[in-house]
Amino acid sequence: MTSIRKATTDDVEAIVELMYEAYAPIRDLGIQFESAYPTRDKVKDNMEQNLCYVYEIDNTLISTISLRMPWSSNPGPYYFPHIWWFATNPQYKGKGIGSEVLNFIENEIIKQGFHSPAVTLGTASNHPWLVEMYERRGYQKFGSKDLGKGHITQYFIKVLNSDLFCGTDSLRQKFTDVTYEEAEYGI
Template sequence: MHEAYAPIRKLGINFASAYPTVEKVRNNIFQNLCFVYESDQKLISTLSLRMPWSNNPGPYYFPHIWWLATHPDYKGLGIGAKMLQYIETEIVQNDLHSPAVTLGTADNHPWLMKMYERKGYKKFGSQNLGKGHVTQYFIKVLQPYLFKGTAELQQQFTNVTYEEDTQHGI
């Protein structure tokens, strides 16, 4: 975590994951679902899911991605992207049957927001958490026919009406 988040610290962004301590890492492991990608017994990439029912839920009622990091020696190989896609599809969508997943990032990060948008995430809110930046929240609807947000959220994020969704018998 420390090596992967060095560029974040250089930008002056105060993500909790940018300043990992043994206690913070332990808390993350005990409080969240944590996934790792290893090769030759070396930790390459990690991703955590904060669950809506936990002591540290995300901003909406869906699993919330955080502490996504890839070791600098493996940056640019697509490992983090593959891990993110795997967690979205296999864990959040197929295992947890969640219609959506959320994540947050600093609004002043030079490229993360655009990257998440390219991966299908849409902005849905922001909050100043007192960390020196505004956290911009994103949502990705994985299963539109299960998404039960408000009518406004349904229109904004899914562009479907449930009365007309005959593909899934709804």
């Protein structure tokens, strides 16, 4: 039986283990994602500051994903929920679980639950396949930033409800023109 639910403190150890295994290729590429170096404290902090979900099969944690909310102490770079700390157990690669988790978060949580018209995420611009994967899923590049981690972070946005995305053309232009600092600090 499969389920997607909010993570609890009972999940911390399993999330640390899952993320460490899932992010091994990221560490091998030399990309310095914070999520590639999970610790108990970092996972607990993530769960306290953000919305953290887990995907289970028969009570075994297979995937996790977090949302940084615009009103939290750790918002994403723009005005919408921001996906981060997304990982799936490498033993389940190619089985569509990552897509199922993203679909659930995009549609059930962000679009229907929060009525947010869009979602953002960031990844290393030099990652060999993540940029193309997110573009295939309908994400569009809208900004980048050197966060001092040895790579350029490429930001993406996906419009989930164009009816709620009022002034779509002007908002899209705004996302094209604005820098990370301007969006983050309202400059």
